[in-house]
Amino acid sequence: MQSIKVAVFLLLTIFLCGCVGTGSEVNKEISLPGLEKADPNGKLVFALGGEVSILNPILSTDTTSSAVEGTIFSGMTRINEKLEVIPDLAKSWQVSKDGKTWTFYLRQDVKWHDDKPFTADDVVFTFNAILNPKVNSVRRSDYIIDGQPIQFRALDKYTVQAALPKPFAPFLVRSGMSVIPKHLLAGKDINTAKFNRQPVGTGPFIFKEWVTGNHLKVSRNNNFYRGKPRLAEIIFKIIPDANACLVALEAGEIDEAGIPPKDYRRMKSLKGINVFEFDSLVYTYLGLNIANPKFADKRVRQALAYATNKKQLVNLVLKGLGSAAYAPSAPISWAYSDQVEKYPYHPDKAKQLLKEAGAENLEFTILLNQGNKEREKAAVILQQQYKKVGVKVKLRVLEWSALLKIVNVPKGPKDFEAFIMGWSLGLDPDAYSIWHSSQYPRGFNFIDYKNAKVDKLLKLGRVTMDKSARKKIYAEIWQQIAADQPYVFLWYPRAVVGINERVGGLSKPGPAGLFLNLEKVFVVK
Amino acid sequence: MRTFVIRRLLQLIPLLLGVSLISFFVMHLAPGDPTALFTDPSIDPIELARIRANWGLDQPVIIQYFYWLGNVLRGNFGTSYLTGRPVLAEVIERLPATLLLMIPAYLITLLITIPLGVFSAIKKGSWFDNVVTVLTFIGMAMPSFWLGLMLMLLFSVQLGWLPTVGMRDVLAGNQGPVASFIDLIKHMILPLTTMTILSLAGLSRYQRAAMLEVMDQDYIRTARAKGLPERTVIFKHALRNALIPIVTIMGLSLPGLFGGAFIIETIFAWPGMGRLGVLAIFQRNYPLIMGIVVFSALLIMLGNLLADIGYALVDPRIRYGKK
Numbered sequence: 001m002q003s004i005k006v007a008v009f010l011l012l013t014i015f016l017c018g019c020v021g022t023g024s025e026v027n028k029e030i031s032l033p034g035l036e037k038a039d040p041n042g043k044l045v046f047a048l049g050g051e052v053s054i055l056n057p058i059l060s061t062d063t064t065s066s067a068v069e070g071t072i073f074s075g076m077t078r079i080n081e082k083l084e085v086i087p088d089l090a091k092s093w094q095v096s097k098d099g100k101t102w103t104f105y106l107r108q109d110v111k112w113h114d115d116k117p118f119t120a121d122d123v124v125f126t127f128n129a130i131l132n133p134k135v136n137s138v139r140r141s142d143y144i145i146d147g148q149p150i151q152f153r154a155l156d157k158y159t160v161q162a163a164l165p166k167p168f169a170p171f172l173v174r175s176g177m178s179v180i181p182k183h184l185l186a187g188k189d190i191n192t193a194k195f196n197r198q199p200v201g202t203g204p205f206i207f208k209e210w211v212t213g214n215h216l217k218v219s220r221n222n223n224f225y226r227g228k229p230r231l232a233e234i235i236f237k238i239i240p241d242a243n244a245c246l247v248a249l250e251a252g253e254i255d256e257a258g259i260p261p262k263d264y265r266r267m268k269s270l271k272g273i274n275v276f277e278f279d280s281l282v283y284t285y286l287g288l289n290i291a292n293p294k295f296a297d298k299r300v301r302q303a304l305a306y307a308t309n310k311k312q313l314v315n316l317v318l319k320g321l322g323s324a325a326y327a328p329s330a331p332i333s334w335a336y337s338d339q340v341e342k343y344p345y346h347p348d349k350a351k352q353l354l355k356e357a358g359a360e361n362l363e364f365t366i367l368l369n370q371g372n373k374e375r376e377k378a379a380v381i382l383q384q385q386y387k388k389v390g391v392k393v394k395l396r397v398l399e400w401s402a403l404l405k406i407v408n409v410p411k412g413p414k415d416f417e418a419f420i421m422g423w424s425l426g427l428d429p430d431a432y433s434i435w436h437s438s439q440y441p442r443g444f445n446f447i448d449y450k451n452a453k454v455d456k457l458l459k460l461g462r463v464t465m466d467k468s469a470r471k472k473i474y475a476e477i478w479q480q481i482a483a484d485q486p487y488v489f490l491w492y493p494r495a496v497v498g499i500n501e502r503v504g505g506l507s508k509p510g511p512a513g514l515f516l517n518l519e520k521v522f523v524v525k
Numbered sequence: 526m527r528t529f530v531i532r533r534l535l536q537l538i539p540l541l542l543g544v545s546l547i548s549f550f551v552m553h554l555a556p557g558d559p560t561a562l563f564t565d566p567s568i569d570p571i572e573l574a575r576i577r578a579n580w581g582l583d584q585p586v587i588i589q590y591f592y593w594l595g596n597v598l599r600g601n602f603g604t605s606y607l608t609g610r611p612v613l614a615e616v617i618e619r620l621p622a623t624l625l626l627m628i629p630a631y632l633i634t635l636l637i638t639i640p641l642g643v644f645s646a647i648k649k650g651s652w653f654d655n656v657v658t659v660l661t662f663i664g665m666a667m668p669s670f671w672l673g674l675m676l677m678l679l680f681s682v683q684l685g686w687l688p689t690v691g692m693r694d695v696l697a698g699n700q701g702p703v704a705s706f707i708d709l710i711k712h713m714i715l716p717l718t719t720m721t722i723l724s725l726a727g728l729s730r731y732q733r734a735a736m737l738e739v740m741d742q743d744y745i746r747t748a749r750a751k752g753l754p755e756r757t758v759i760f761k762h763a764l765r766n767a768l769i770p771i772v773t774i775m776g777l778s779l780p781g782l783f784g785g786a787f788i789i790e791t792i793f794a795w796p797g798m799g800r801l802g803v804l805a806i807f808q809r810n811y812p813l814i815m816g817i818v819v820f821s822a823l824l825i826m827l828g829n830l831l832a833d834i835g836y837a838l839v840d841p842r843i844r845y846g847k848k
Contacts, residue, residue, distance in 0.1 A: 043696055051804060053607035061607070136576045138560075141569030191579075192609040212618055213796025215695045235695045239794040243674055248689045251681045401557030401809060408561060410570065433569075442570045 030274045033504040033524045042523035043233040044503065047245045047254040051213060051238060055199040057178035058130050058137045059191065068236055071218050071518060072113075073178035073201035076104050076123060076160070081508045081516060083334070083427055085172050089118070089179060089202065090160075099167030099465045104175070106158040110225045112181050113206045120154035125182035127152040127162075135190050142174045167463040169470060170428040178203075204229045204519045213238060230505060230522035246498075249273065255503050255523070256514075259496040261319040261374075273498045278509040279332045280495040281425040283325045284375070285487040286366065286382065291413040291440075291448035294364055301485040303353035305343035307389040308382065314491050317377045321496060325489035327478040328423070328431060332511055334467070335429030337475035340482035350389040363392040367407070367419040369400045375420045378490065412441035412448060419446075420490075429474045432458045435481060449486040526837070533830050537823070544822040545597075545815065549590045552814055558582060559606045559809045580606060582811075593815065602819075603812030605805075612816035615801065622692060623797040626713065626789075627782040630720040635775065638725055642732020643764060646740065657729065664726035673719045673792040680715060688712050690794035716793040720786060731774060735767040742766070769836065776832020779824070 050064040057069045076090035087093075090104040110118040130137045131149050143150045148165035155161050164171060181200055185193060199207050204226070205218035216236040220229045237254055239245045249257040250270060259267050259275065268275045288295040288304070295301055310324035326343075329336045354360050366382065368375045376397065383393040398406070406416050423434065432439070436458050439445035454477055461473045482489075497514065499506070502523045507516035515521055559580070560573040577583055581592065596603060602612040645654045681689040688694065694708050739745065740763055748762045749755075787799035798817070805813040 045695060051800070054609060059609070133575055134579065136579055138568045138572055138576065140575075141572045144569070192604055196609055211796070212615075213622070213800065214692050214794075217695070237691055237695055237794070238796070239690050240791045240800065241670070241794070243670075244677065244690050244792050244794060247674060247677045247682060251677075251685070251689050253681075253689055399807075401555070401561055401807070404561045405556035 030276065031501060032274070032506065033502060033522075035504065035522065037524040038230055038504065038522035039525040040230075041232045042230070042525075043235060044231050044521065044523055045235045045237055045254045047239045047248065047257055048236050049240060049242065049245065049258075051240075052210070052216060052236070054196045055207065055210075056180065056190070056193075056196040058126065058135070058139060058180060059196065061138055068216055068218070069178060069199070069201075070203070071205040071234055072199055072203045072207050073180070074203045075176040075178045076106070077172070077176040079173075079176070079427060079512055079516075081510050081512055083332070083510075083512060085176065085427075088176070089123075090175075093175075095465065099169075099463070100164045102162040102164070102171065102175070103155070104160045104162070106160065107225055108158050110202050111223055112183075112202055113200045113221060114181075114184075116181070116183050118179070118181075118202050119157050120160045121157075122179050122182045123160045124152045124154050125186065126177065126179045129180065129185070129190055130177070132190075139177065142177075167465060169462055169465055170426075170430040173426065173428040205234055208233070224519055226517075227519050229519040231518075234518075249498055249500070252500065255500040257498050259498050261317075261321050261496075264319060264321060264496055267498050272501050274501055274503075276497045276499065276506075276509045276514060277321070277494050279330065279511060280493060281330050281333060281427075281511045282422055283328070283330060283425070283492050284378070284420065284422040284490045285325070285328075286490060287407070287419050287421060287447045287487050288485075289414060289416055289418065289447050290450075290486055292417050294359070294362065294417060297357045297359065298484060299353045299357040300359050300362065301488070302343065303350040303357070303359075303389070304386065304391070305485050305488050306346045306353065307350035307386055307391065308343075308488050308490070309345045309385050310490060311345070312385070313378055313381055316381055317374050318491065318493055322491045322493040325492050327482050327489060328434070328487065329429060329474065329478055330425055330492055330511075333425060333429060335471055335474040337471075337478050339475060340479050341485075342482075343485070347389050354389065354391070360390055361392075362390075363394070364417040365394040365396050367396050367398060367403055367416055369403045369421075370397045371400070374493075379420055407446045408444075410442040414441060414446070414448075429470070430458075430462055431474075431477070432462060435477070447486050449481075449484070451480060451484060454480050526834075530830070530834070533833075537826050540826060541819065541822060545594070545819055546590065548818045549593065549815060550586060552811060552818075553586045553589075555806075555809070557809055559811065561809070593812070597819070602816045605813045606810050607808060612812050615813060616798070616816050616820055619796065619798045619801050622795060623799075624782065625709075626716055626720075626795055626797060627786070629713070630717055630724070631775075631778070631782055633717065633721050634724045634728060637721065638728040638732055639768075639771065641725070641729040643736050643759070643767070645729065645733045646736035646767075647759065649737065661726040661729055664722050667723065669719060669723050669786075669788045670792050672722065673715070673789065676715050676719060677792075687714055689715075690792075692795060716789050716795055719793075720789055728771070728774065732767065732771055735770045736763065739763045739767045772835045773832055776828055776835055779828035779831060 046067070048064045048067060050062065052065050052068055053062055054060050054065055055069055055072065057066070057073050060066055060069060074088050076088060077085050078088040080086045089110060090106050093102060093104045095102050104123070106118075106120055106123070112118055127143060127150070129135050130139050131143055133140075145165050145168050150165070150171070151163040153161055162171070162175070179202065184195055184200055188195070197210060201207075204221055204224045206221050208219045209217040215238060217233060219233045220231060222228055239248060239254070242258075242260065245254070245257045246259070246263055246267065248254045250273070252272070267273060286304070288301050290296060314320060314322045314324060323331075327337070327340045354362060366379050368379050379395050383395060386393050403419065407414065407419055407421075433444045435445060435449055435454055437445065437450040437455050440448045457473050457477045461470055461477065464470050464473060499514065503521065504524065505517070505520040505522045506514040558577065560577055581589060584592070593603065604611055605615055608615065641657055645657050648654050677689050680687045688711055692709065692712050693705070697708065700708065745758060745763055748758045786797070787803050789795065790797040790800045801813070802817045805817060
């Protein structure tokens with residue numbers, strides 16, 4: 001037995017020596033290389049955390065596929081660092097006074113990667129393909145308003161008109177859908193077309209190679225309309241394991257990797273890697289099933305909010321890389337408002353509210369998905385925090401699909417009490433599908449939230465075109481939802497990304513990412 | 526022997542049908558369906574119902590099964606929901622990478638474990654036996670993902686000798702055949718080492734136990750009594766008998782070669798079958814799951830058949846086809 005212990009000790013020593021980084025703990029400045037050192041034949045290596053399934057922007061449903069599509073395709077509009085919609089394939093656009101007719105004027109200097117000219121027909125073809133019920137596109141409902149599809153037509157070779165059945169503010173963001181070529185897909189079964197594995201787009205890079213499960217390559221589009229890209233090639237390497245991905249970044253084999261809170265300090269101390277932090281349009285929450293008698297009383301939900309020490313959660317779960325959340329919007333969204341009830345940590349108040357509601361002996365189960373370390377930690381901490389106010393919490397960890405099956409079942413009343421999940425917010429503040437009472441039980445209003453005022457405002461927010469008027473509407477919505485507290489809002493995580501020092505030309509760190517202007521990104525020799 | 530093999534091959538047909546029927550139903554028992562993963566608040570649930578109907582998922586499971594079976598009998602395993610490509614193509618595409626990793630791992634393990642187990646048994650209680658025992662227990666106790674990451678940190682980050690992940694150097698342009706072969710070997714070293722260290726442990730223990738048991742048999746005593754040299758006793762009389770349990774285990778692990786090794790493939794970003802299968806299950810990609818199930822069932826059955834034939838080769842007491 002003694003010999004085993006010695007051997008284990010020796011082995012551990014060997015491996016631990018391998019782990020200790022070379023640099024000491026330093027909070028170094030970000031150093032970006034100058035453009036003069038750019039390598040004209042430079043190749044950038046991105047890591048992808050999952051398999052790429054399909055390279056057709058109207059069909060793909062996973063972020064991995066979208067990441068690659070973003071280099072190959074482009075849309076009529078795109079977003080800038082401030083998350084504003086700006087021209088891309090369309091030079092400009094105008095909206096009629098009644099908000100129902102949108103006219104887009106397209107660039108005339110754009111060619112597909114196979115040298116065929118890009119025209120209004122391609123745009124109309126793309127939206128009609130999405131609207132075709134035979135095409136398995138989940139984006140179809142983006143272009144259907146109250147059951148009626150938006151009508152797209154080409155006014156001439158470079159003008160597209162969209163006729164909406166009624167005014168619909170979120171349409172502007174949705175006009176940025178990537179365009180697919182009519183000349184390669186017309187008359188084909190888009191679901192199974194060969195195109196989906198060898199795509200042709202109008203974006204800064206041309207599809208070159210896809211070795212399934214291993215890597216993909218795209219190469220420079222010399223005729224790109226926003227200017228010739230500085231990189232000769234981008235390689236996407238598929239690395240499913242997050243730890244292996246960090247090791248590959250450290251070894252210099254990939255140029256970018258997301259950094260989880262646990263590795264933040266170590267990665268920050270490493271030489272040769274710039275660590276960027278920025279806010280993201282994401283929030284994590286504890287959803288409370290209002291259809292369940294335990295949470296029908298607003299005071300119970302508010303009590304749980306008072307019993308939640310959000311600061312402690314952010315410190316323990318995210319190691320401080322995030323901030324407490326109070327509303328179903330994010331501080332970086334233009335529609336965010338701070339004027340909401342924040343329920344500061346106050347266990348005594350929580351106890352009092354529970355007593356008033358007659359729920360002193362509250363017991364409930366939180367569902368969460370297996371494999372999400374942050375949510376697993378948060379659930380255990382919440383369990384402890386709620387214990388302090390006399391609330392007993394049980395945890396049930398489920399596989400992702402199994403969890404969704406329970407909260408997303410299309411029949412009410414749903415059979416669960418509470419769950420932890422997160423929402424990625426869209427660029428438009430419209431939150432109809434999450435909060436409107438019509439979205440329960442079929443829809444994403446998982447917890448049966450019903451408030452006539454919010455219902456009315458959500459509808460108004462969609463048809464109001466004026467941005468400042470919309471901002472007021474959403475401020476009112478957030479305020480009402482925070483008052484009703486159907487979710488206990490937990491935190492906004494900060495995105496942390498490590499990038500090899502040889503990469504330059506990045507955009508300003510922000511929720512839109514660092515590679516917003518991909519054609520400007522370069523690597524040094 | 527030939528009738529035995531033919532009979533066993535014919536038995537495959539009802540077995541495969543049974544396997545496919547049961548797995549089809551079990552698969553549909555798992556909660557969720559392929560569209561459940563599209564939880565994007567901007568997607569209208571009506572669209573998901575439409576897509577499910579396009580995939581035929583609105584039909585009763587039994588109808589779906591016969592529809593699937595009908596297509597399979599015509600050689601069509603369907604298309605993967607997420608990629609829109611034929612299932613068979615997706616499965617076969619993963620084979621080379623899988624076998625490239627699994628076969629060498631299998632052979633290296635065999636080459637190391639058999640002598641290791643045999644010598645441990647012969648030298649039972651010696652320092653050699655003790656060291657092997659300790660090391661194999663350590664090997665057994667280490668989680669593969671941990672060992673893989675540690676090897677990577679040591680050999681790739683600290684020493685810079687070997688690449689971390691993947692199958693090839695993605696930055697290198699068109700290499701010659703020799704250069705790309707060397708590149709491939711470099712990428713194989715770490716995953717192979719990890720796999721071998723982990724599987725060494727179990728197998729060498731089996732071999733040691735089997736050898737110890739045989740060494741106690743009467744015929745070994747007889748062989749020694751005849752005055753045969755110790756070499757002949759061990760390698761001709763003992764080893765051949767001690768191989769029988771190993772042949773069983775190796776035969777049973779044959780189908781694993783095609784199934785790949787999920788954890789190793791994930792850590793080392795190796796594009797093998799294991800990752801494909803687990804992902805298909807998470808995504809509830811029914812046609813792909815069924816394709817993999819039928820394919821692996823077939824391989825398991827063939828693996829068992831090979832193991833049975835293997836017995837006959839090593840063990841003179843077992844002969845098939847004669848009654």
